[in-house]
Amino acid sequence: MTGQVTLVGGGPGREDLLTLAAVRALEAADVVLYDRLAPYEGLTRLAPTAELVDVGKRPGHHAIPQHEIEELLVEHALAGRHVVRLKGGDPYVLGRGGEEVLACHRAGIAVDVIPGVTSAVAVPGAAGIPLTHRGISHLFTVVSGHAPLTDDELTHLAGLGGTIVVLMGVNSLPSLTAGLARHGMSVDMPVAIVERGFQPGQRTTIGTLADIVFAAGRAHVTSPAIVVVGDVVRLAHDGDAEASDLMRRAAGFAAVST
Numbered sequence: 001m002t003g004q005v006t007l008v009g010g011g012p013g014r015e016d017l018l019t020l021a022a023v024r025a026l027e028a029a030d031v032v033l034y035d036r037l038a039p040y041e042g043l044t045r046l047a048p049t050a051e052l053v054d055v056g057k058r059p060g061h062h063a064i065p066q067h068e069i070e071e072l073l074v075e076h077a078l079a080g081r082h083v084v085r086l087k088g089g090d091p092y093v094l095g096r097g098g099e100e101v102l103a104c105h106r107a108g109i110a111v112d113v114i115p116g117v118t119s120a121v122a123v124p125g126a127a128g129i130p131l132t133h134r135g136i137s138h139l140f141t142v143v144s145g146h147a148p149l150t151d152d153e154l155t156h157l158a159g160l161g162g163t164i165v166v167l168m169g170v171n172s173l174p175s176l177t178a179g180l181a182r183h184g185m186s187v188d189m190p191v192a193i194v195e196r197g198f199q200p201g202q203r204t205t206i207g208t209l210a211d212i213v214f215a216a217g218r219a220h221v222t223s224p225a226i227v228v229v230g231d232v233v234r235l236a237h238d239g240d241a242e243a244s245d246l247m248r249r250a251a252g253f254a255a256v257s258t
């Protein structure tokens with residue numbers, strides 16, 4: 001009998017941000033292929049009967065290439081096992097979930113997808129940054145910083161007037177900020193970088209389009225991190241209401257509408 005594959009969105013890394021459906025899928029799994037950014041620390045408890053396979057990148061640990069992950073999914077399912085592919089955030093947000101689903105379909109394997117809490121929204125929220133806020137921003141765009149953005153993309157992003165959320169954007173921060181400024185965004189636009197959201201050591205670095213590269217260098221900002229560009233950054237507080245208030249007033253947002 002052929003088994004099945006369930007792609008599970010593991011959320012931004014904290015176990016209590018798994019969905020109930022995710023917990024049930026893990027309980028029923030025969031094998032779990034998990035990523036570095038998924039909540040893997042409690043996996044022996046959450047998936048007590050499963051073989052656990054680490055396919056994620058970590059310093060000193062060689063990542064398994066994407067095509068090999070897909071081959072593993074198919075191989076285990078063809079051996080009749082219930083395979084859970086536990087991914088960070090949501091499987092369909094910059095997570096190559098679509099490729100894994102297609103690989104299963106091509107092999108004739110049934111596949112379900114359980115959505116997860118995406119870091120794109122949750123991590124800015126963990127630092128007190130709402131992606132939309134009445135009177136400040138009514139739209140947000142999520143982009144990958146893995147490869148530099150094209151001039152066309154930068155023109156649209158700089159002209160949209162909403163919030164920009166960049167995943168995998170630490171290395172490309174200089175080209176992003178220079179590109180947005182070159183395409184007309186004010187160099188005073190606030191920018192935040194939120195590292196290790198929901199993890200011990202979560203930290204937010206705040207600056208402007210003009211100086212965030214310097215601030216990030218000085219603070220030795222590292223991945224995983226989310227970059228947020230937009231006026232909503234003025235509302236950042238990291239859970240500290242007093243700091244938030246000070247920041248709002250300093251930024252001239254005393255009359256923010258709620």
Ligand SMILES: C[S@@+](CC[C@H](N)C(=O)[O-])C[C@H]1O[C@@H](n2cnc3c(N)ncnc32)[C@H](O)[C@@H]1O
Pocket residue numbers: 011012013037088089090091092093094095117118119120123166167168169194195196197198199223224225226
């Ligand atoms: C390959 S993408 C996967 C995104 C995932 N599918 C999601 O929906 O969150 C990995 C990037 O997500 C971001 N990320 C994921 N979890 C994070 C966390 N806990 N804190 C900060 N950034 C995170 C980082 O930008 C990281 O480089």
